[in-house]
Amino acid sequence: MMKKWTQFIVGTIAAVLIFALPVQANAFQVVNKDLPLSSGVQYKNYTYKNTYTNSINHLAINLQDPYTALKIGVPSPINSVATTTKLANSHSFEGNRVVGAVNAGFYNMSTGFPMYLISQNNEIVNGGVLSDSYSAYVSSPIAFGIREDGTADIESFDxxxxxxxxxxxxxxxxxxxxxxxxxxxxxxxxxxxxxxxxxxxxxxxxxxxxxxxxxxxxxxxxxxxxxxxxxxxxxxxxxxxxxxxxxxxxxxxxxxxxxxxxxxxxxxxxxxxNKNWKNSQFMLGSGPMLVKDGQRYITMNTSSSRATEIAPRSAIAISADKKQVHLVTVDGRLGSFSKGMSLTQFADYLVKLGFDRAINLDGGGSTTMGIRNYGSNNVVLANRPSDGYERRVSTILEAISTAPTSSPAHINASRDKTGTMLLGSSITLKLNYVMDAYYNNITIDPSKVIISSENNLVNINGYTYTASKVGQDRVLVNYESAVQSFPVTIVSEPATLSIASSAKTINTGGTINFSATAKDAAGNGLLYNPSQLSWTVEGNIGTIASNGKFTASNTAGKGKIIAQLGTKKVSVDVEVTEPASSLQSPFSDVSNKNVYLKEIVYLTNNGYIHGYEDSTFKPEQNLSRAHAAVLISRALKLDLTSVTDPGFKDVPTTHPYYREIAAVANARIVGGKENNLYDPQGTLTRAQMAAILTNAYKLTGTSTTKFSDVKSGYWAEKSISALAFNDITTGYADGTFKPSVPVTRMHFSVFLYRSIHR
CATH class of the missing domain: 2.60.120 (Jelly Rolls)
Structure with missing residues (x-):
C-alpha cells in the first residue's frame, strides 16, 4: 500500500521514544585513523565497544569552508546502479574532487529505481513513495538536504x-x-x-x-x-x-x-x-529519523524486525547550526571485528557523538564508505561491506572539494630502515606522494625531487644516502615548496657489540652458527650493511663464513671467534674437541675415528643397513636406488606383506627387492623414472636423496642458506632447502650442495640418521 505525502503529520507520532544521553568525550571509543581529506572534510575510523565491538567510519564536512560542498550522486539513467566508489569517481574531476562518499537512498533491488523523493537544484529527480506501515523504514515524509542558503537540514516535507x-x-x-x-x-x-x-x-x-x-x-x-x-x-x-x-x-x-x-x-x-525546501540544492527522502534536538527520536516501530536487527548501518547527521554534516557508517555481520547495531543502538551512538539531528540511510549490505586516499585523487573503499565486496547502489552522498590543484604543500617520504647509522651504512628513501594545501594529489615529476644534507655528513646517490662522516645531520627531501626531513646520527662503532652462539664447545668437523648484535648508546639496534660485519678465527681450529657459520677442523684445539663492526671488535672462546665415544667399528674399512662412526653403528645395530660378507662396509661405494628403497622401508618399518604392484617394468615380482621398492612407491616416498622404469641399479644422486628423505620424514621449512649450485626453480630446491632448515645437511665448504653427485653409503647413512633424530 502506498500513501499520499500529505496524509502524514509528523506531530501525531505519539509512540516515538525520546531519550537523552549526555555527550561524552572520546573516551568511549578508540580513534584508529584521523585524516583530513580536504580543507573542509575530515575522515575518522573508530573502534567502539559497547554491547558489541564495532568499526565506525565517519566523515565530518564543514559547509562553511569555501572549498567544500556536499552533493547527491545520482546515476544516469535513474534506474541504473553502481558501486559507491565507481559512482563517486565518475563524478570527480578537477575543481570538483569527490573526497568522501557514502551510500544514500533506499532503492528497489529488482528494478534499480530509487524508492523515495529525490530532488536536485529544485528539479524532481524521483517522486518516491511512502509506506503505510509504521514498521517500515520510511513511513514519514522526512528528508535530508542542502537548502538554498547552503545550510543542511533534516526535516519533514510536503x-x-x-x-x-x-x-x-x-x-x-x-x-x-x-x-x-x-x-x-x-x-x-x-x-x-x-x-x-x-x-x-x-x-x-x-x-x-x-x-x-x-x-x-x-x-x-x-x-x-x-x-x-x-x-x-x-x-x-x-x-x-x-x-x-x-x-x-x-x-x-x-x-x-x-x-x-x-x-x-x-x-x-x-x-x-513546502517553502522551507523550495529551491534547495538537493533533497533526499529517507528514514527513519534517528535523532532530533540532540536526543533519540526514531520515527518507526523500534520493536519491528528491521529496527531490532543487529546489522550494518548508515546515517547522515547535522549540527545544531546546520553548518556541519556528518556521514557515519557502522560495519556489521563481520563477527568479532564488527557486529553491527540495532536502530536504537545506532541512534544512541549518534547522540553520544553530539549531533543535533540524524536520519537513517540505506544500510545492511549496501553500507559503504569511500574516501580519497593520500597519493591519489581516486575514491577507494574505506569500510568492510558485509557481503565482502561493494554492492551496487542507486544514489550516494558526496563530500566535494572544489579547490583547484595548487602548489605542493605536503610531501611524504619513508625510509627502508630507521635508527643510528654506522659509518659506511646506507638508507634508501621512497617518495610516497606529494599533495597541495587542499590535499589534492600532484603527479610526481622525478626531476623536481631534490634530496640534500644539512651538514654534508652523508653521500647521496639518487634516493640512497650513505653515512660518510661521524656526527649529527639531517636529510632533506624537497619537492618545490614542499619539504620533509629526517634526523641522522652517525657513529664509528656500536656502543655495544655482542656475540651469541648455540655452543662454545664443538666436536671436530662440527658446525656452530654465530650471530652478532650491535646497539647504539640508547640501547637500540644499530643500522649497518651486512657486509660491514666481519668474522675471523684466531687459532687453527676451523673456518668461519661471512654469515657466521663456523666449521671446526678435524683436530682438537682452542681458539677465538672474532666479530668486528666498524672500529669495535669482540671475541668469544671456542674449543674443538675429539668426540668422546666408546663405539667400536664392526667393519674393517670403517675406523673407530671415523667422524660418522656413530651414525653407521646406529643404523647397523637397528638392522637398517648391513655390511658385506668380508666384514667391510664399503663407505665410499655409491648407493643404488634399490638399496635406498631397502634402507627407507626398514627405517620406517613399512608393511612388506601386502604391497601393491607399482608396475615398474624393470622391477618384476621376482626381483629380490620387489617388496621394498613397492612399499616405498606405495607410500609415495620414491617415484619412478620415464617410461615407467624404476632403475634399481642406478646410482642415487644427492638431489634424489633429499627428495626421498623429505617425503619419508615429511620435512618442511625453508633455509636461509642458499647453495650456489641449486638455482631457483630447480626440481629438488624445496627438498634440499628443507634438509638444510632441519640441520640435516650443511653442504660443502665452498657453499655448494652438488645435487647431481652420487650419494655414498656412508653419506646416506649420515643423512638418514639425522632425519630419524632431527
Missing part, C-alpha cells in the same frame, strides 16, 4: 502534486512511478521509458502542452489539452508525449472523478513543496 480539471483540484498520489491500486499517477517525459507501463485496469488520459516538457521542478505548472483517452480494460500502449503528460488512474474514487473527461478539454498539473 510534496504536492495538484491536478486542476473542470475548476476542481485533485491531489495526485505519485509521479513517474508504477501505478498501484487506487492511485492517480502523472507520467511526464522525464520518466524512464517511453510508455506508462500501466495495466489495463484503469483509465489513461494523454494531455499535450504547447511546449516540450524537458524537466519537472517544484513550482512548475503544466497546462494542456486531452488528445487521447485509453478506456478501462483496453490493452492499448500509451506513450508519454514529449510535449505533455499522462494521467493514469485506478480505483472507483479516481475513475468516478475523471470518467467524463473528453478530448479537447484542458487539464493542468502542478508540482510544489
Amino acid at each position: 510534496f504536492d502534486i495538484n491536478l486542476k480539471y473542470n475548476n476542481q483540484d485533485y491531489e495526485i498520489t505519485g509521479l513517474n512511478r508504477e501505478r498501484q491500486d487506487n492511485e492517480a499517477i502523472i507520467f511526464t517525459p522525464l520518466k524512464v521509458g517511453t510508455t506508462t507501463g500501466s495495466n489495463k485496469y484503469g483509465l489513461e488520459f494523454v494531455i499535450e502542452t504547447e511546449e516540450p516538457v524537458t524537466s519537472n521542478y517544484f513550482g512548475q505548472t503544466l497546462t494542456g489539452k486531452i488528445t487521447q483517452i485509453r478506456d478501462y480494460g483496453s490493452e492499448e500502449v500509451i506513450r508519454v508525449p514529449k510535449n505533455g503528460f499522462v494521467l493514469s488512474v485506478n480505483g472507483k474514487k479516481w475513475i468516478d472523478s475523471f470518467k467524463n473527461m473528453k478530448i479537447g478539454e484542458q487539464v493542468s498539473v502542478g508540482f510544489d513543496i
Whole structure:
C-alpha cells in the first residue's frame, strides 16, 4: 500500500521514544585513523565497544569552508546502479574532487529505481513513495538536504502534486512511478521509458502542452489539452508525449472523478513543496529519523524486525547550526571485528557523538564508505561491506572539494630502515606522494625531487644516502615548496657489540652458527650493511663464513671467534674437541675415528643397513636406488606383506627387492623414472636423496642458506632447502650442495640418521 505525502503529520507520532544521553568525550571509543581529506572534510575510523565491538567510519564536512560542498550522486539513467566508489569517481574531476562518499537512498533491488523523493537544484529527480506501515523504514515524509542558503537540514516535507480539471483540484498520489491500486499517477517525459507501463485496469488520459516538457521542478505548472483517452480494460500502449503528460488512474474514487473527461478539454498539473525546501540544492527522502534536538527520536516501530536487527548501518547527521554534516557508517555481520547495531543502538551512538539531528540511510549490505586516499585523487573503499565486496547502489552522498590543484604543500617520504647509522651504512628513501594545501594529489615529476644534507655528513646517490662522516645531520627531501626531513646520527662503532652462539664447545668437523648484535648508546639496534660485519678465527681450529657459520677442523684445539663492526671488535672462546665415544667399528674399512662412526653403528645395530660378507662396509661405494628403497622401508618399518604392484617394468615380482621398492612407491616416498622404469641399479644422486628423505620424514621449512649450485626453480630446491632448515645437511665448504653427485653409503647413512633424530 502506498500513501499520499500529505496524509502524514509528523506531530501525531505519539509512540516515538525520546531519550537523552549526555555527550561524552572520546573516551568511549578508540580513534584508529584521523585524516583530513580536504580543507573542509575530515575522515575518522573508530573502534567502539559497547554491547558489541564495532568499526565506525565517519566523515565530518564543514559547509562553511569555501572549498567544500556536499552533493547527491545520482546515476544516469535513474534506474541504473553502481558501486559507491565507481559512482563517486565518475563524478570527480578537477575543481570538483569527490573526497568522501557514502551510500544514500533506499532503492528497489529488482528494478534499480530509487524508492523515495529525490530532488536536485529544485528539479524532481524521483517522486518516491511512502509506506503505510509504521514498521517500515520510511513511513514519514522526512528528508535530508542542502537548502538554498547552503545550510543542511533534516526535516519533514510536503510534496504536492495538484491536478486542476473542470475548476476542481485533485491531489495526485505519485509521479513517474508504477501505478498501484487506487492511485492517480502523472507520467511526464522525464520518466524512464517511453510508455506508462500501466495495466489495463484503469483509465489513461494523454494531455499535450504547447511546449516540450524537458524537466519537472517544484513550482512548475503544466497546462494542456486531452488528445487521447485509453478506456478501462483496453490493452492499448500509451506513450508519454514529449510535449505533455499522462494521467493514469485506478480505483472507483479516481475513475468516478475523471470518467467524463473528453478530448479537447484542458487539464493542468502542478508540482510544489513546502517553502522551507523550495529551491534547495538537493533533497533526499529517507528514514527513519534517528535523532532530533540532540536526543533519540526514531520515527518507526523500534520493536519491528528491521529496527531490532543487529546489522550494518548508515546515517547522515547535522549540527545544531546546520553548518556541519556528518556521514557515519557502522560495519556489521563481520563477527568479532564488527557486529553491527540495532536502530536504537545506532541512534544512541549518534547522540553520544553530539549531533543535533540524524536520519537513517540505506544500510545492511549496501553500507559503504569511500574516501580519497593520500597519493591519489581516486575514491577507494574505506569500510568492510558485509557481503565482502561493494554492492551496487542507486544514489550516494558526496563530500566535494572544489579547490583547484595548487602548489605542493605536503610531501611524504619513508625510509627502508630507521635508527643510528654506522659509518659506511646506507638508507634508501621512497617518495610516497606529494599533495597541495587542499590535499589534492600532484603527479610526481622525478626531476623536481631534490634530496640534500644539512651538514654534508652523508653521500647521496639518487634516493640512497650513505653515512660518510661521524656526527649529527639531517636529510632533506624537497619537492618545490614542499619539504620533509629526517634526523641522522652517525657513529664509528656500536656502543655495544655482542656475540651469541648455540655452543662454545664443538666436536671436530662440527658446525656452530654465530650471530652478532650491535646497539647504539640508547640501547637500540644499530643500522649497518651486512657486509660491514666481519668474522675471523684466531687459532687453527676451523673456518668461519661471512654469515657466521663456523666449521671446526678435524683436530682438537682452542681458539677465538672474532666479530668486528666498524672500529669495535669482540671475541668469544671456542674449543674443538675429539668426540668422546666408546663405539667400536664392526667393519674393517670403517675406523673407530671415523667422524660418522656413530651414525653407521646406529643404523647397523637397528638392522637398517648391513655390511658385506668380508666384514667391510664399503663407505665410499655409491648407493643404488634399490638399496635406498631397502634402507627407507626398514627405517620406517613399512608393511612388506601386502604391497601393491607399482608396475615398474624393470622391477618384476621376482626381483629380490620387489617388496621394498613397492612399499616405498606405495607410500609415495620414491617415484619412478620415464617410461615407467624404476632403475634399481642406478646410482642415487644427492638431489634424489633429499627428495626421498623429505617425503619419508615429511620435512618442511625453508633455509636461509642458499647453495650456489641449486638455482631457483630447480626440481629438488624445496627438498634440499628443507634438509638444510632441519640441520640435516650443511653442504660443502665452498657453499655448494652438488645435487647431481652420487650419494655414498656412508653419506646416506649420515643423512638418514639425522632425519630419524632431527
